[in-house]
Amino acid sequence: MFPFLPTYKSQENKIEKKEIILYKNLYYFVLVADEKLALLTQHWLIMKQTNDLREENLLLTQVCANKFWSEYNELSTILNNISQQLSQIRPRSTSRQYLENEQEKYNQLVKDFSNNEIKYQEILQKYGLQLLTLISDNQQETDDIHRCLYELVQQWNQLQTDLNICQQELKQSMIKSDELNAKLENVSTWFDDKSSFTTNIETNNEFEHIRTFKEHLDNKYIDIINLKQDYTDVEQQNEYVIQEKPNIVEEQFVEIDSKWTQLKDKIQEQ
Numbered sequence: 001m002f003p004f005l006p007t008y009k010s011q012e013n014k015i016e017k018k019e020i021i022l023y024k025n026l027y028y029f030v031l032v033a034d035e036k037l038a039l040l041t042q043h044w045l046i047m048k049q050t051n052d053l054r055e056e057n058l059l060l061t062q063v064c065a066n067k068f069w070s071e072y073n074e075l076s077t078i079l080n081n082i083s084q085q086l087s088q089i090r091p092r093s094t095s096r097q098y099l100e101n102e103q104e105k106y107n108q109l110v111k112d113f114s115n116n117e118i119k120y121q122e123i124l125q126k127y128g129l130q131l132l133t134l135i136s137d138n139q140q141e142t143d144d145i146h147r148c149l150y151e152l153v154q155q156w157n158q159l160q161t162d163l164n165i166c167q168q169e170l171k172q173s174m175i176k177s178d179e180l181n182a183k184l185e186n187v188s189t190w191f192d193d194k195s196s197f198t199t200n201i202e203t204n205n206e207f208e209h210i211r212t213f214k215e216h217l218d219n220k221y222i223d224i225i226n227l228k229q230d231y232t233d234v235e236q237q238n239e240y241v242i243q244e245k246p247n248i249v250e251e252q253f254v255e256i257d258s259k260w261t262q263l264k265d266k267i268q269e270q
Contacts, residue, residue: 057134060134061131061134061135064127064130064131064134065131067127068123068127068128068130068131068145071119071122071123071127072123072127072148072152074119075116075119075120075123075152076152076155078112078116079113079116079155079156079159082109082112082113082159083159083162085105085109086106086109086159086162086163086166089102089105089106089109089166090102091106091166091169091170091173092169092173092234093173093177093234093235094176094177094180094181094230094231094234094235094249095177095249096174096177096178096181099170099173099174099177102170103170103174106163106166106167106170109163110163110167113159113160113163120152120156123149123152124149124152124153128145128149131145132145132146173234176230176234180227180230180231180234180249181249181252183223183227184227184249184252184253184256187220187223187224187227187256188252188255188256188259190220191220191256191259192259224253224256224257227253228253231249231253
């Protein structure tokens with residue numbers, strides 16, 4: 001009755017099948033696209049995290065490097081200043097007052113040196129290690145930091161050695177100064193005791209007393225010469241150092257020379 005109806009239904013079924021296939025393909029495409037998008041997003045996040053971490057490390061490295069070099073240069077300057085001031089100390093003298101003044105200067109330098117020991121340890125054990133860890137992949141910069149730390153250790157140890165040597169020399173100089181001044185005092189006292197020797201000489205032994213006293217006086221003169229040589233040996237090392245004026249030791253020598261001359265004149269008058 002309707003000969004064309006089966007043909008129409010057949011075409012309709014074909015269209016539905018095509019639509020189903022199309023929807024399936026579209027769904028598969030969307031699914032694959034979502035997976036690729038998720039994968040790309042994951043890669044992007046990883047790259048972003050890596051880049052953020054790199055920037056963070058660069059910023060941290062810059063901060064640590066600035067801190068390291070700031071502390072390093074500051075300490076190096078301080079040590080150079082201490083070393084320069086130490087070289088100006090003259091630990092040899094016959095003057096007790098001069099040595100005490102030099103000791104005060106030395107004590108201040110030791111105090112400055114000790115006050116910076118914490119900074120020194122922080123540079124070695126904190127700032128230096130932090131920076132070396134951050135730049136471990138850069139061999140040239142790592143070698144530079146190791147070299148600078150080595151030089152700092154050498155500078156610190158050398159200054160510490162120089163300070164110890166200076167202290168030993170100051171102590172020895174004070175001992176020698178005390179010994180020299182004690183000898184000068186003894187010689188001066190001897191002259192004072194003998195200044196009136198002629199008043200107690202008995203007439204019968206006058207010449208013998210004069211001869212004996214002259215021998216003692218000559219021996220004292222030799223003592224004076226030896227003391228002057230000891231004084232010269234010490235003070236010639238301070239040729240370019242301005243000593244305090246007046247020089248007490250030199251004044252003692254002048255006084256002793258005067259006493260010796262007076263006694264010598266008295267003997268010649270006898």
